[in-house]
Amino acid sequence: MSKKVIVGITGSSATILGVRALEELKKAGAETHLIITKAGKDILEDETDYKVKDVEKLATKVYKIDDLFAPISSGSFKTDGMLIAPCSMKTLAGIASGYTDNLLLRAADVVLKERRKLILLTREMPLSYIHIKNMKTVTTAGAVVIPPVLTFYSKPKTIEDMVKHVVGKALDHLGIDTGYKRWN
Numbered sequence: 001m002s003k004k005v006i007v008g009i010t011g012s013s014a015t016i017l018g019v020r021a022l023e024e025l026k027k028a029g030a031e032t033h034l035i036i037t038k039a040g041k042d043i044l045e046d047e048t049d050y051k052v053k054d055v056e057k058l059a060t061k062v063y064k065i066d067d068l069f070a071p072i073s074s075g076s077f078k079t080d081g082m083l084i085a086p087c088s089m090k091t092l093a094g095i096a097s098g099y100t101d102n103l104l105l106r107a108a109d110v111v112l113k114e115r116r117k118l119i120l121l122t123r124e125m126p127l128s129y130i131h132i133k134n135m136k137t138v139t140t141a142g143a144v145v146i147p148p149v150l151t152f153y154s155k156p157k158t159i160e161d162m163v164k165h166v167v168g169k170a171l172d173h174l175g176i177d178t179g180y181k182r183w184n
């Protein structure tokens with residue numbers, strides 16, 4: 001059975017993680033529901049060679065950030081979970097506090113309340129006490145926090161290798177095997 005996954009891209013550096021995740025999900029035949037925040041769109045076009053419209057073409061369905069009537073804002077729309085890649089500290093704070101004032105935050109809140117998988121590729125450095133506290137809160141609520149940190153046991157040769165490794169680890173949590181290099 002093909003997977004149904006909500007993907008969020010927010011305004012943090014490393015927006016390429018969201019693009020690669022969408023590509024891998026497409027390869028795996030997953031149905032994807034995409035929301036990109038305003039800051040996410042700006043940063044995506046600033047730090048990569050991708051245009052938002054091309055990234056949106058990778059998804060099965062695309063939603064506007066303020067479309068609170070979208071099916072993904074309800075628990076009765078069943079999914080296998082949600083990946084936010086990358087996840088800004090602002091969006092992390094919104095999830096941790098249950099302050100669901102846009103569709104991405106509402107979708108994440110729904111995934112948590114329905115006890116589905118919420119995977120957050122939180123990206124900031126260094127981390128303040130507030131960031132760490134929010135990561136603890138969402139982890140206690142059931143989310144999986146995967147900061148995109150450097151990994152060397154996979155013997156990466158390029159930045160692309162590093163990106164694929166992080167995306168592979170994240171998608172593992174949704175039961176999708178991208179064939180990334182594992183430790184053995």
Ligand SMILES: Cc1cc2nc3c(=O)[nH]c(=O)nc-3n(C[C@H](O)[C@H](O)[C@H](O)COP(=O)(O)O)c2cc1C
Nearest residue numbers: 010011012013037039040043088089090091123124
């Ligand atoms: C170029 C650029 C890079 C940024 N990188 C980060 C980052 O790595 N992590 C983060 O938490 N915020 C980062 N920010 C700040 C967020 O974009 C900002 O807090 C924004 O309100 C996040 O909104 P969103 O979560 O709705 O996308 C960055 C902003 C800019 C302009």
